[in-house]
Amino acid sequence: MLDALIVFSFILTGAAVGFFSVDLLPDSALAQVSNIEGLESVTAGFGALVGVAIGLIVQTSYRRIEKQIIEMPPDRLLARAVGLVVGLLIANLMLAPLFLLPFPVKFSFIKPVTAVMGSLIFAVTGMSLAETNGRALFRLVNPNSYETLLISEGTLKPSKSKVLDTSSIIDGRIEDLLKTGFIEGQLLLPQFILQELQRVADSASDQKRARGRRGLDIINRIRKNYPDRVIVDPADYDDINAVDSKLVKLAQEMKADLLTTDYNLNKVASVQQVSVLNINDLAKALRPTYLPGDDIEIRVLKEGKEPSQGVGYLNDGTMVVVEEGNEYIGDNLVVVVTGALQTSAGRMIFARPNRSAMASS
Known part of the structure; x- marks a missing residue:
């Protein structure tokens, strides 16, 4: 319903502008027109078509903005609203002295232009600065804080x-x-x-x-x-x-x-x-330590950095580098641990094929 109302409003406005624009033509031009009513109908129709195009653009933009606002987190929405209000307030306070200054008539346009541009600049700047610390601002405005509210609701x-x-x-x-x-x-x-x-x-x-x-x-x-x-x-x-x-x-x-x-x-x-x-x-901290000499059964999946190496993984994702293991790629293999390297980035175990275990099997 709202979409149709927006488009219909622009159609009426466009038709009205087109209809009354005929009155703006000079008398010399109107004198050459035999049918003024027909000309008004044509301009009104053209204005209505322009109104349809503008109305659809406005309606689409409105729905896009509405969707963004609905999906916007409440802290960011609040931050932008507060930033907009503060920015406009500062703009009006700073630009107020400008209207008290005398300007020649031919430069009278400076006041409204400066007021509009200044308000836009301060409004956008206020929203950007407020959004930078949107959650912090939300906590400042709401003493209970965003997290505390979620806790009280049972969400957190x-x-x-x-x-x-x-x-x-x-x-x-x-x-x-x-x-x-x-x-x-x-x-x-x-x-x-x-x-x-x-x-x-x-x-x-x-x-x-x-x-x-x-x-x-x-x-x-x-x-x-x-x-x-x-x-x-x-x-x-x-x-x-x-x-x-x-x-x-x-x-x-x-x-x-x-x-x-x-x-x-x-x-x-x-x-x-x-x-x-x-x-x-x-x-x-919790992983059992594999000592040199321990046997591990793994599946060799790919080649290592060195041509003779094979690489497999334990169930927990630990990488096992098998010396002379490239010939066993795709096979399950019993290997004997020769060393290990532990870091916060992960763990690597170095091993070699257990020839005795393979011979007995």
């Missing part, structure tokens, strides 16, 4: 929340950690992380596509099994391009922990005083 738990990144989701161990109950608090899944997973799932690379689909499957399972623990946070930062920077910003604003397996993100977040829970660090 009192425990400290955890922000999930792409690597922790694709890694998959988050699902097992939730089953054990060792992770407390709410899990915040940013909307931009879901979008990144979707881009990875649509990648042309088979490996990336499989990782992306695995991540989406894990998200669907934990949201189904733990509907009260996982929240999709719509927050986004248009002025920040890097996903890692968005994650750090969100964790800072929500005062939440950042759950990740990304070594570089771990370091960057720690520098910015964001608490990080690295699943690799947890696995490193």
